Amino acid sequence: MQPDLELVAVSRDESFKAWYHGYPYRTVRWHFHPEYEIHLIVATTGKMFVGDHIGSFAPGNLVMLGPNLPHNWVSDVPEGETVEQRNLILQFGQEFVTHCMESFPEWRQVEALLAGSRRGVLFGAQTSAAIQPLFLELLAARGLRRLMLFMSMLEMLVTAEDSELLASPAYQADPTGFAATRINHALSYIGKNLSAELRESDLAQLAGQSVSAFSRYFRRHTGMPFVQYVNRMRINLACQLLMDDALSITDICYKVGFNNLSNFNRQFLVAKGMAPSKFRRYQQLNDASGDASDEAAARDAGGENAPSIVPAVPAHDHAHTRTARAAYPQA
CATH class of the missing domain: 2.60.120.10 (Jelly Rolls)
Incomplete structure (x- = not known):
């Protein structure tokens, strides 16, 4: 929405x-x-x-x-x-x-x-x-x-x-803000591969650092440990998908990269203070x-x-979207 x-x-x-x-x-x-x-x-x-x-x-x-x-x-x-x-x-x-x-x-x-x-x-x-x-x-x-x-x-x-x-901190996280740093590639990779298995060692290699150095660097730039950041980003994506009634909560769980429903529900509760089903009901109220x-x-x-x-510009209305973004840039 x-x-x-x-x-x-x-x-x-x-x-x-x-x-x-x-x-x-x-x-x-x-x-x-x-x-x-x-x-x-x-x-x-x-x-x-x-x-x-x-x-x-x-x-x-x-x-x-x-x-x-x-x-x-x-x-x-x-x-x-x-x-x-x-x-x-x-x-x-x-x-x-x-x-x-x-x-x-x-x-x-x-x-x-x-x-x-x-x-x-x-x-x-x-x-x-x-x-x-x-x-x-x-x-x-x-x-x-x-x-x-x-x-x-x-x-x-x-x-x-x-x-x-x-x-949440991850809601505002913008990988483009780190464009001048080596960690930018890691953040961009995470954003594009949330549904896949993400290991800190692989991301450290992508950033050209040791795991310990990458862990310290990552936490300094994002304000949270690697696993917490990935979970928050996955929960953010789940929040978007929960607005689509066509997808079941189980479908969304696997689509955003969690490997079992109980872990997804637990992480969602920690991040949002409520179950995914309740979040969907409240978003329907918002809509x-x-x-x-x-x-x-x-x-x-x-x-x-x-x-x-x-009103929000439909995704297919590219010309209108460009005009609106030019007049009202996202901060």
């Missing part, structure tokens, strides 16, 4: 966008955007989808999202019932970040937070409670007061001690939210500066 693109319109006389919406709503679907986002749930409970993470949410759920990280919050609300204000949203682009970096040396303190947001950062109840009144005031603030509130919120997030990353958001958009068409959604 490809995420849809949300077009975020920031007013020319503002540095960032602060707004809220209810439920159901047009953007309640599996989607992404090039902007950073701070997202606070103020009403309803349900399921949260961030990258390859699936979890539960309740009022006070505060998450920061990095550029192009797919996400969705699906509320447990009876059909036909509406919620006026479900979540508060703040969005700002990379250009704004770059200007701040160039203008304010103090902004360097924010770099670690921005880097972590590319996997999604979940904050605890203490930080959420401190930020919510600032967030609510920000919705109506103007001029310099907006900037003061925004910077205060960022300071709280930077210094928060109750945060955790959501998407169904797009239909509800279409109905909400039809009821609430128009509105100045309202966010809009560009």
Whole structure:
């Protein structure tokens, strides 16, 4: 299931966008955007989808999202019932970040937070409670007061001690990022041969290193041991295949390179905190939210500066795909 693109319109006389919406709503679907986002749930409970993470949410759920990280919050609300204000949203682009970096040396303190947001950062109840009144005031603030509130919120997030990353490290792993290193060939080989038997000794030979040197080098660049990285990559592929109802869980187990179902289920549970069957059910819930958001958009068409959604481009529409990627590059 490809995420849809949300077009975020920031007013020319503002540095960032602060707004809220209810439920159901047009953007309640599996989607992404090039902007950073701070997202606070103020009403309803349900399921949260961030990258390859699936979890539960309740009022006070505060998450920061990095550029192009797919996400969705699906509320447990009876059909036909509406919620006026479900979540508060703040969005700002990379250009704004770059200007701040160039203008304010103090902004360097924010770099670690921005880097972590590319996997999604979940904050605890203490930080959420401190930020919510600032967030609510920000919705109506103007001029310099907006900037003061925004910077205060960022300071709280930077210094928060109750945060955790959501998407797995392997979800963000990009072999092209190691293009200048010898390990690039090993990472590329792993990505192309997940269904085959992968031995660390063979990959060490491919990288031109001893097994011990390769093991240290691999862990330094990926943040995890070789076997764990391979398992995570296989689980990531399994997550994609679980979106296809035509494949059984057993078929997927062998297709991604596990040699028995019990090991696959065990590794999936460790990585995702749930069985593959439950993950598939939740993804079906995530997918169904797009239909509800279409109905909400039809009821609430128009509105100045309202966010809009560009559906995922079909794989066969190569020309459209090139245009979309050029306009909205993946970070």
